[in-house]
Amino acid sequence: MNFSPKNKASNITLLISAFVIVSLILWNTNSFFKKFKEEERLKMEIWATAQLELIQSSVDQELGNLTLKVMGNNTSTPMILVNEEGSIKTHNIPEEKATDSAYIQRKIRQYSSENEPIHIVQEGELLETLYYGNSEVLNKLKYYPLALLLIICLFGAVIFFFFKTNKASEQNKLWAGMAKETAHQIGTPLTSLLGWNELLKSEDINPDITKEIAKDITRLQTITERFSKIGSVPELREHDIVTETEKAYQYLKRRSSKLVHFAFNSEIEKLPVLLNPPLYNWSIENLVKNGIDAMKGKGSISIQIEQKGQNVHILVSDTGHGIAKSDFQNIFNPGVTSKKRGWGLGLSLVKRIVEEYHKGKIKVLSSSKEGTIMQISLKANV
Incomplete structure (x- = not known):
């Protein structure tokens, strides 16, 4: 299902049909509730009539037994019976609550709002008033x-x-x-x-x-290859992480402002890692460019490679204005950027390349007013 022009009419029809079905269910439920409530009212009127018969049955014991049987069938509807003298009797109300006058008075008000009280009258004289609530099933x-x-x-x-x-x-x-x-x-x-x-x-x-033109043409070919790989699973092959990182570093160094000081250091000479070079180099370039932007084109950028057990860490440091700790995770979300220009897709793309394609990790290792260190962690292929 989608909202394309081709399927828009069918989607609207589906939504209208669902609304009609839901409305019918609600209407039917409401009708059933009202009918059930009317039947419960009728049951309580019968019970009130039985109560009146019970009062009058002192001379007819057989009628009294029948009346008691009718009254005993009601075991679900809570009731409060109040006579003309104010004496109170309760039915289907817990015994510990039946002796609490404040509770009973609250229930009388509640039952009066739920159902109209039934008056038990004999020859025009009010004998008792029956207050009843909704049964458990009705509730x-x-x-x-x-x-x-x-x-x-x-x-x-x-x-x-x-x-x-x-x-x-x-x-x-x-x-x-x-x-x-x-x-x-x-x-x-x-x-x-x-x-x-x-x-x-x-x-x-x-x-x-x-020679430099050839390098830029090669660069354009690399960019073309990167774009051609978007939306497809890239092929990973064994490459030296030091060589590939330095390759991206050197290209940016030659084409960046002289006001930016570059430094590259690796604790290891060579280490094989499963990589897709065009995409990996794209990640390094994005991190370096972000660092240069954070420094407003003037400062120091350094890349350091170190090995920790089976993992290799690539640290990209800058001397920019830093990142708030609360934004350490947010900066990797699409559209998040501190720049006036740009789409905010660079770090989101880097995260996808590192974590989804290369099964690695990227995070903000540290950040302050003195600068930021971004860390890429990949598994060595040894």
Whole structure:
């Protein structure tokens, strides 16, 4: 199910049908409640009549026994019987409560609001007044529509989140498709640039220029490959974590401001890790660029690699303004950014690449006004 134009009419029909069915259930439940209440009223009137017969049956013992049998059948409806002198008798009320006058008075007021009292009259003289409450079955039935509404609301919430998730999934597929199409479209001018660069090499120009152009073309090819992998499970192969990390580091170092001081340090010379290099390098670049933005283009960036048992930790440090501790987890959510420009997708993408694709971990190791340290943890393939 989705809210696309093709299925919109059927979804609306489904929702209207569900609303009609729910309305019919509620109407039927309410009708049943009223009918049950009327039958209970009739039962209590019969009981009141039996009570009057009991008062009059002192000369007819057989009639009295029949009346007692009728009265004894009522074992569920709570009742309070008050005579003209104010004497009180209770039925189907716990004995420990029956002697509590304050409790009885509260019940009389409650029963009066629930059901109209029944007056037991003989020859125009009021003998007793019968106050009765709803039986246990009626009380349960009274709350049944509320329970049903709650279930319906929960069911509606489930449907809503299903639709919302389904729509988000479709949007993700759309973005993935656009990313792949972008990668495909970039491929054509890239091929042309390669040809032009070869022509430049044949001209009498500084070879360092064509060398740097070649690096940027390679960079564009890497970006194209990254976009082409969005939405699909990347292939992981064994690569040296030190070499791949330094590769991303060196590229950014050469193309960043001279006001940014770069440092690279590794406790290990070589360590094999299952990686997808284009995506892993993308993660490192995102962390470094975030650090540069946090420093407003001036400060120090350092990358350190260390091994702890079966895990390798890649620490990316900056001297920026820091992150509030309450935001240590939030910064990895899509759309969260402290920059005036940007989509807030960088760290969200890094988290997905590290944790979903490489089965690793990423976290804010520490942060203060002096700077932030981000840590990527991956399992060594040894």
